[in-house]
Amino acid sequence: MTDLPKASNPLPSQVDVVVIGAGAAGIAAARRLMRPGLSMIVLEARDRIGGRAFTQGFEGQGLDMGCGWLHSADDNVLTAQVEAQGLTLDQTPPPWRTQAFDHEMTPADQAAFGQAFADFDQRVTEAADLFRAGQGQDRPASDFFDPDSRWNARMDAISGALNGARFAEVSSLDYDAYGDTGMNWRVREGYGRLIARLGQAVSSITVTDCAVRRIDRSGPLLRLETNRGELTARIVVLTTPNSLIASEVVRIDPPVPALLEATAGVPLGLASKVHMTVRCAGDFQPDTQLWTRTDTAQTGGYHLRPFGRPMIEAYFGADLAWGLEAQGPEALFDFAISELVSALGSEMRRRLEPAAVSGWGVDPWSRGAYSHALPGHAADRATLRVAVEDRIFLAGEATAPVYYGTAHGAWMEGERAAASALAALGFAPDRDVDERAS
Structure with a gap:
């Protein structure tokens, strides 16, 4: 170079x-x-x-501290550059729609949640279409929650990952405008x-x-x-x-x-990452996803064994991420441990070690993630x-x-x-x- x-x-x-x-x-x-x-x-x-595209080296591997997925990979102008630049294109599908161990969610629950989110997206799209036709307002996306749904907190937690903010802070029209072909790949080296x-x-x-x-x-x-x-x-x-x-x-x-x-x-909203090593990683299936709680948006998502590595990647968004970053990197790691211990048992405390923690909110040259x-x-x-x-x-x-x-x-x-x-x-x-x- x-x-x-x-x-x-x-x-x-x-x-x-x-x-x-x-x-x-x-x-x-x-x-x-x-x-x-x-x-x-x-x-x-x-x-x-x-x-905000930054890969940190760790034990011969690359840990993405910022963007990690080639979103809409089949329509992504950078996809063709991966192998052209001597890097490895990994087409393993993301695990986002699954729940490892069926934790707190039976298969029927997972299907119900998926339907609730699809119905929410449809209501947002219908309202956006009306707005473009000269009717209605650009309202907070949270206005389109079903007030009787048990899944609103989980959807808001996912909004923290999608938008870096809760749905109450997100324009319904802008949220609907996002382009997603459903194809998401990664760069193995970062x-x-x-x-x-x-x-x-x-x-x-x-x-x-x-x-x-x-x-x-x-x-x-x-x-x-x-x-x-x-x-x-x-x-x-x-x-x-x-x-x-x-x-x-x-x-x-x-x-x-x-x-x-x-x-x-x-x-800019905020999404924060915690990369951790995990001992006895064979207990987890490679590239699976765990959301630990369904009753609150103050929870993180956990990508288990990304690329099959003996690691867990935690992801926190919105006000949860802002609050944890303000307390320092140790707070992010401690919160991840507490959630994984609560979900998977007290032995997780001894099995996890921090590898890298992002800090885009406190970074003076970004002050947020996206x-x-x-x-x-x-x-x-x-x-x-x-x-x-x-x-x-x-x-x-x-x-x-x-x-x-x-x-x-x-x-x-x-x-x-x-x-x-x-x-x-x-x-x-x-x-x-x-x-x-x-």
């Missing part, structure tokens, strides 16, 4: 294009923008590339490693440990203030998470009120796609109209923003990108 420019190297005083952020969207944008005669630099606040390898193509123009603090748009050129100095550019592709724009950690000056309102309307639109704010994703003065272009999973919350959605949006930037610079259109974005 080509070494990234050292943090001690000076920044150029002026370039044609600055891409802010070297996650999936930033890497995709930079790859698309590379043209003879076009000067460009990618500025990344972290000391690594990949953003999804984060795939994004990092794709980033090698722009490593020579990527500078890490370089946080952009302000984009001054008052002059004929955009002036960027960073922790390493200043530079000017004709075009900026801004791929930082919405949370950093809404809080003005990355400030556009003069401010753009419509943009700030839209970033606030599509905030976006959801608040009720009444589904249209804000489209607002985020509108360029500022045809020279500041936003991109990321939050701007994706269909595949939001995913790495490939961010990738497609990076390409879309790059195509718009090239058009603003007078380059011929990228037809393939235009077709994918339409």
Whole structure:
């Protein structure tokens, strides 16, 4: 891999294009923008590339701390890149619709729960169709719960995993707009490693440990203030998470009120992971799923033996994840142990050891995991796609109209923003990108 420019190297005083952020969207944008005669630099606040796609090494394996699934794999622009980058595409189906050991749920219960969730989704879709026909409102998705259903708490726990927020905080229209082909695959070595390898193509123009603090748009050129100095550019592709724009950690000056309102309307929810090793793993079937409780949304999902490894991957979402992260990594591990002990017996306490814990909510460069639109704010994703003065272009999973919350959605949006930037610079259109974005 080509070494990234050292943090001690000076920044150029002026370039044609600055891409802010070297996650999936930033890497995709930079790859698309590379043209003879076009000067460009990618500025990344972290000391690594990949953003919320990050694979942590552990005993020769790769543990995905952020995105881990190639969602809608049969329509995912990154699926074909896995083997092309020398990695392994694993097509084992996800275990999400199963319940290991039939814990607290008989097969009949599991079927009843699946039907209850399908009925809920259908009510949301019917309401969204009415809204698009000019009737009704964009309401909280929780409004479409059956108030007499015993499964509402379980569905809200799953919303924490799907949306990073409970259904009361999720726009029904936006939730219905999500695209899902039902095909979900993985990268055995890690999804984060795939994004990092794709980033090698722009490593020579990527500078890490370089946080952009302000984009001054008052002059004929955009002036960027960073922790390493200043530079000017004709075009900026801004791929930082919405949370950093809404809080003005990355400030556009003069401010753009419509943009700030839209970033606030599509905030980042939170999903947190705890990877644990487990002794005597043969007691568990590979790639099975356990939800420990049905009576509360304050519970986690547990992927048993992912890839057949002697491990358990815990997943916590929404307010549960925010609260645990605020207490520190040990709290996440302790909560996972307490739930697994309660579900599977006291011996689990001796069998589990922490391997890695994510912390996207407390990470200063993400402040959350992935976006959801608040009720009444589904249209804000489209607002985020509108360029500022045809020279500041936003991109990321939050701007994706269909595949939001995913790495490939961010990738497609990076390409879309790059195509718009090239058009603003007078380059011929990228037809393939235009077709994918339409």
